[in-house]
Amino acid sequence: MPYEPPTxxxxxxxxxxxxxxxIAGVDEVGRGAxxxxxxxxxxxxxxxxxxxxLTDSKLLTVKRRNELAxxxxxxxxxxxxxxxxxxxxxxxxxxxALRLAACRALEALPARPDAVILDGKHDYLGAPWKVRTVxxxxxxxxAVAAASVIAKVxxxxxxxxxxxxxxxxxFADNAGYPSPVHKAALAERGxxxxxxxxxxxxDALPQWQHLKKVRTxxxxxxxxIEGQLGFDF
Numbered sequence: 001m002p003y004e005p006p007t008x009x010x011x012x013x014x015x016x017x018x019x020x021x022x023i024a025g026v027d028e029v030g031r032g033a034x035x036x037x038x039x040x041x042x043x044x045x046x047x048x049x050x051x052x053x054l055t056d057s058k059l060l061t062v063k064r065r066n067e068l069a070x071x072x073x074x075x076x077x078x079x080x081x082x083x084x085x086x087x088x089x090x091x092x093x094x095x096x097a098l099r100l101a102a103c104r105a106l107e108a109l110p111a112r113p114d115a116v117i118l119d120g121k122h123d124y125l126g127a128p129w130k131v132r133t134v135x136x137x138x139x140x141x142x143a144v145a146a147a148s149v150i151a152k153v154x155x156x157x158x159x160x161x162x163x164x165x166x167x168x169x170x171f172a173d174n175a176g177y178p179s180p181v182h183k184a185a186l187a188e189r190g191x192x193x194x195x196x197x198x199x200x201x202x203d204a205l206p207q208w209q210h211l212k213k214v215r216t217x218x219x220x221x222x223x224x225i226e227g228q229l230g231f232d233f
Contacts, residue, residue: 004139004140005050006055006144007140008142010117010132011047011143018114018115021114022044022113023117023143024042024106024109025143025145026040026041026105026118026119026125027119027148028119028151029152030175032177033177034176034177034178035171035195036155036158036159036171037084037085037101037155038098038101039082039151042080042106044077044079045075051068051072054072054142056145057153058148058152065153069153069154075146076150078110082102082104082107083101084104086197102125115131116130116131117137119138159172159176166185168181170182186208187205197212197213198212198214
């Protein structure tokens with residue numbers, strides 16, 4: 001299916017209106033997974049013409065995504081990855097875990113960005129970062145699209161490696177996201193050390209419910225579930 005290639009429109013606007021010189025595109029992967037970290041990539045690309053075929057990683061085949069990631073790692077001006085572990089997700093909640101992973105990525109860049117283009121409509125970064133949110137930025141903005149591809153390929157590789165000792169869960173194919181194989185393995189074997197134990201899928205597994213972690217606020221209330229996928233997907 002044809003798609004419009006990403007542009008530097010947002011970056012040019014930020015440069016013109018804020019005076020920003022170093023602008024990082026930021027995208028995440030793993031938000032809706034049941035297992036594994038949430039991974040964020042921050043990529044700085046400047047205003048150069050992007051590699052042919054660059055777009056949101058979800059629109060690319062696995063083969064093309066891997067090929068493009070290899071090109072992007074040397075094409076970008078700089079990039080860095082940040083992760084928040086399943087334990088940190090359980091303890092902090094997804095929004096705070098995303099911020100933690102994104103800050104780790106941004107702070108690992110060789111030069112601190114003057115501004116950030118963040119995929120989506122919600123600014124989970126906040127101060128002190130100067131953030132411009134862009135819905136579908138991973139399709140429309142060059143730096144965000146580059147971050148999307150690099151983050152997806154890196155996390156998929158990590159999940160395949162984590163799945164070596166847990167072959168029944170199919171992490172190499174599903175990257176920790178819901179799938180029939182993943183669902184069947186959870187029902188039979190229970191969660192691995194890489195699963196998020198505060199996630200809603202455990203509500204449908206009575207034999208493993210004793211493992212569930214429930215976060216509470218200081219006043220003892222339970223926070224709302226942040227877009228988690230239950231077992232009936």
